[in-house]
Amino acid sequence: MGTESASGAEYAPGASTGWRRWRVRLARRILPRSLLGRMLLIGFIPLLATQAISLELFYGNYLQIVSRRLSNDMATTISMTLDMLERYPSDTDRKWILEDVGRRAGLVMTLREGESLQRRGSNHVLGPIDEDLARDLQASVRWPTFVDWKKAHRRVVILVQTPIGVLQVVALRKRLDVAPVWLFVAWASGSALLLFLIAALFMRNQVRAIRRLARAAELFGLGRDTVPIVPEGAQEIRKASVAFNRMRDRINRFVEQRTTVLAGVSHDLRTPLTRLRLSLAMFPRSGMVQAEDLQPDIADMIGDIVEMEHMIEGYLSFARGEGAETPSVIRVEDLFEESVAALRRVGARARIGFVNPPDLSITGRSNALRRVLNNVVENARHHATRIELSAERGRKQVFVYIDDDGCGVEEARRESVFRAFESGKEGGTGLGLAIARDIIHAHGGHIGLEAGPLGGARVRIELPA
CATH class of the missing domain: 3.30.450.300 (Sensor histidine kinase RisS, periplasmic domain)
Incomplete structure (x- = not known):
């Protein structure tokens, strides 16, 4: 008898909770x-x-x-x-x-x-x-x-x-x-x-x-900045509109100041590197045995300077972002054709798969999206021999797929490769995929890795239609 009463006491709260959840679900279905x-x-x-x-x-x-x-x-x-x-x-x-x-x-x-x-x-x-x-x-x-x-x-x-x-x-x-x-x-x-x-x-x-x-x-979160909204409606809604306009102005001022500072940093860093390159280029290459002995070292130093410039450009691009560009309507097939042509120029096998519908277009910052596509296909080129680009329209979004026949990415690392400097362990700055993810997120989309139909990896990009 004691066991039955105890089990009944344990069952009662669960039954009450289930009934409450059922009522909540029913109310959610009925109420607008x-x-x-x-x-x-x-x-x-x-x-x-x-x-x-x-x-x-x-x-x-x-x-x-x-x-x-x-x-x-x-x-x-x-x-x-x-x-x-x-x-x-x-x-x-x-x-x-x-x-x-x-x-x-x-x-x-x-x-x-x-x-x-x-x-x-x-x-x-x-x-x-x-x-x-x-x-x-x-x-x-x-x-x-x-x-x-x-x-x-x-x-x-x-x-x-x-x-x-x-x-x-x-x-x-x-x-x-x-x-x-x-x-x-x-x-x-x-x-x-x-x-x-x-x-x-x-x-x-x-x-x-x-x-x-x-x-x-x-729209402001997607980078499609609009004019300040006119406060209207009830007093609380007007206050919210005024607060949003003030926040928008503060964010725009912050982005403008950051862009100006980064432009100055870029100039300050490139100036000494340029002087070093000129000094090394003017170094005498003949007439002295010692100069001939230094030729390999000079070439290595010039290579280091080029690599430093490339790294600095990557860091600045990662910090600067592409927020100042004005959004426009872009045909997906045009982006694919530019990327495929660039890949073929460096000897890579690339082609455009399906684009459904053929006139599929998206609204965004064209240079930023080109940078995303170039970063992704360049990363795929280092690990695969064949690359295929395709796209299709969903209900409220556009899906872009970049497939390759490489070795793929382990499921445990599919999220970590988008972190800054993570992919740099295999060469490069390690910022390409991180920059791509930030740009896609700024457009209100999502980017991720999954298994591809070609046997390698598939980069899946989702953007608002």
């Missing part, structure tokens, strides 16, 4: 995902509840009371008429009673002697109204009755079985039916709809300001 939809739902549900409560209070209390009173008045009039007909059985008295009661009560009464009632009850059509009338007739009249709501247009025919025949009472339906019910429902629904549309208009303007702010932030 957009801010505008949720704001409209927040405004619409209380409005609908208020109108429903008002309708229930009016229809459920006032209208039902009025309906019962009208039905009771009709049943009482018919009951008194039957009592008088029974008390005064002569034909003259009966005729006078029917005419007088009909004139005073606004009814048409006819006594059909010798007939019998074929149906009883009511052909139910209106709900509580005819139910109230049938119930009151049953309580007030001791003979069988039938209420016909369909025989005459806008009239109600009440038939009562008496010992001498059938008493027919014709009354206008408005004597029993509370006509303004549909009018009240239409007014309640129309006013709710009108208020909902007005609220939706105001909420849409607020959400539009948030969408513009989000769009401006997305």
Whole structure:
């Protein structure tokens, strides 16, 4: 027994957690995902509840009371008429009673002697109204009755079985039916709809300001800098817009200052290297035995200087980035053709695979994307003999693939090769793939390594369409 209770205690929290998660998932599926939809739902549900409560209070209390009173008045009039007909059985008295009661009560009464009632009850059509009338007739009249709501247009025919025949009472339906019910429902629904549309208009303007702010932030993050956004909407949204504009200006100033400083660093570093190259070039190469002995050393020093310049250029490119370039529309096939032509000039086997669709294009900084493609294919050229470039369009993005037939990259190293200086262990500066990743991330995309169809590695680049 103790074991069962313990297991039950352990099971209860899990069941409660599962039920809670199921409710959360159900609510997420039912509720709208957009801010505008949720704001409209927040405004619409209380409005609908208020109108429903008002309708229930009016229809459920006032209208039902009025309906019962009208039905009771009709049943009482018919009951008194039957009592008088029974008390005064002569034909003259009966005729006078029917005419007088009909004139005073606004009814048409006819006594059909010798007939019998074929149906009883009511052909139910209106709900509580005819139910109230049938119930009151049953309580007030001791003979069988039938209420016909369909025989005459806008009239109600009440038939009562008496010992001498059938008493027919014709009354206008408005004597029993509370006509303004549909009018009240239409007014309640129309006013709710009108208020909902007005609220939706105001909420849409607020959400539009948030969408513009989000769009401006997305474009700024992708490097597609736009003009400062105009603050609009609620006070909190205006403050967020002003804060975004200030942040944008600070980032732009920082990038401009960094670019200026790096340009100065590049100049300061290249100047002494250029002087060294000139000094080594002017060093006497003949006339002295010692000079001839120094020729190999001079060549090595010139090679070191070239390598230093290449390294400095790589470091500066990595630090500087390509943020100052203006984005434009670029055909993917044009990028491929330039890269393939450059590879073929150095003797590499390269070709363009599929480009689907053929006129596939992307929006970005052309020089930066060329640098990405050149860095990737140059890295592949050092490890493979055949390179293939292909691209295709996804739902909201463009996929670019660079495949090779090299030895590939182990799965454990597919992320680390994009780190700075990681690939430099096998020659080079180790910044090519790091620069490529930074540029792709700046475009709002992703770059990664995976197994390729040619047996080597595949570089998979994903960019926004």
